[in-house]
Amino acid sequence: MLRALIYLLPLALTIFAFIDCLNTPEDEAKHLPKIAWVFIILLFWIVGPIVWLAAGKVRQPPAGGRTPSEWHRSHRQEWVAPDDNPDFLKSLKEENKKDETLLKDWEADLRRREEELKRRENDPDAS
Structure with missing residues (x-):
């Protein structure tokens, strides 16, 4: 069972990253065009999804709960x-x-x- 997990976990991560990449608008894909990210995720199925999740998409900050960064402090406050x-x-x-x-x-x-x-x-x- 543990041997199957070695293959299923990267496969699940790849599927998640692939669907996330497809659902991401073109203007939110960072560093490369969206089609390039799709090929990276599918061809490098262990490293590609991790790179996509780490650096490939513009991430939205949480609505509240943490201290905002300097960039967020200068913008209008959002009411939670x-x-x-x-x-x-x-x-x-x-x-x-x-x-x-x-x-x-x-x-x-x-x-x-x-x-x-x-x-x-x-x-x-x-x-």
Whole structure:
């Protein structure tokens, strides 16, 4: 079983790198044209996939979690979640204030109507 793994692991790596290379847009292939990378992966089936994964493709940095490099620090910050965005938090506070004032108005209107009903019940001659 272990002998089969010696052949299956490089084969799986080659298949993965081949599919990854085919799915990569032409402008994201680094150093060589995409067709050259396909031939390198298929002809050198142990070294080719490793070289493709290491140097053949433009890799996207993670969305967050690590300290960004100097290049990323100079660019606009990307929000990972809505609660990271101060503008979104500000809009939530404003919306909450509007909802609270609307609720207070409704409660005041309800109290006024209840008092009016109590007055009508206590004074049957008024109507």
